[in-house]
Amino acid sequence: MDILGHEKIVNFFDKVLENGRFGHAYLFVGPESLGKKAVAMQIASKLLNSSVENLHKEFGFSFVEQEIDQKTGKTKKGISIDQIRDLINFLSQKSFVKGYKIAIINNAHKMSSITSNALLKTLEEPKGETVLFLITENLDELPSTIISRCQIVHFEPIEQDIIFNYLLELKIDKEKAKEIAELSLGLPGKAIDFVENSGKFDFYKKEIERFESMFGKPFYEKRACVEEIFGNKTDHIAQRDEIRHILSVWQFILSSFLKNACSVKSGLTYDSYIKLNDSISEAKNLISFNIHPRLLIENILLLIP
Incomplete structure (x- = not known):
């Protein structure tokens, strides 16, 4: 998984990993498609000595996000209390294998107040080498009780030239790469979506x-x-x-x-x-x-x- 931009953030976590001084909860904040999840996944893979592609197979990794209702095929209203209870249970389980337990909650603002409250004790009293990454577009949509228990990391749109040069490396036509880089407005995930899905590009x-x-x-x-x-x-x-x-x-x-x-x-x-x-x-x-x-x-x- 390529990470475009965000060098300061990546370097910061590399140093934290080198020193072995990880906090127990980080809140990644920034616009959608900016690369917040990609950075969190990369950090998790380093902590678990795995690859991003194999993270879902790791015992010490859990990923939580809004789900699709299997019966109706419709998007559920938010991250459910059952999902968070399962996460808490996962983080509290003892393992014969020593090491980190990593959880990523994508679009954490999709948690209701009840769901957020259920997570509070885990944020306050993490067990063992537990690291949580909460990802959101907007701090205003999260309760202050959650925010105050996390270290906040702000992500900003990256330079257009970085996206343009990356698209050229993918052998995208120069004029097309220029148009995509301009319309992606500093959001690398958006640019990649445009390349992989022309329908999304047309929609935008x-x-x-x-x-x-x-x-x-x-x-x-x-x-x-x-x-x-x-x-x-x-x-x-x-x-x-x-x-x-x-x-x-x-x-x-x-x-x-x-x-x-x-x-x-x-x-x-x-x-x-x-x-x-x-x-x-x-x-x-x-x-x-x-x-x-x-x-x-x-x-x-x-x-x-």
Whole structure:
């Protein structure tokens, strides 16, 4: 598994591993597709003297994330209390083989307050050589009781040139590599997704075009632009996750407006940028709750000049 960028973080954990002074819980924070999980998996493989590919076979490794309901095929609402109880049981088991026990909780913000509370004692009183990696996009979606018991590691988007050069190494056409590197906005996982799945690349470009097209339009036209977003009426959890992804695209494009001095062209002042950005952030946080996505989206549309 290739790690693009994040040299300081990787080097930090290499030194910690060399000194044998690992903390018991780390909270990796940053946008989706930035490489947080890849870094956690790499660290886990080093701690267990394994490879990333073989981690799932290791006795001392556990990976927890939101699951698909096997009966309905729909995405479960979040990480369940049973999953966390199984994890706690795994971490508390004694082993004849000495060494670390590593757990990764991907998208830890998908834990409910009850589920998070069940994990607290393990975070407070870890047994043996236990290391937990919690991964999230947003600290605001985690309880302060969880945050305070972890060492926080912030991940930032990487330089576009790093992604571009990596794509060239994969023998991607130069013009295509340039386009992918630009649209990935510093997210290496996003760039790799674009290479492996042209449908995702087309989806991303479509959302950029959708967002840009709504500036300067009356509200009823903006609302018509987003109507198809609400098309999935069978799996509401998956629909909300997809809308969260769309909002992330909008937010990145909004930030690029400011960086590239496009605000005049779009009619966006600094104050209106702040309000619009805050509205998108709030919608991303609230969409996991029982608030209708349409209401959240329409509040955003009202702030697009």
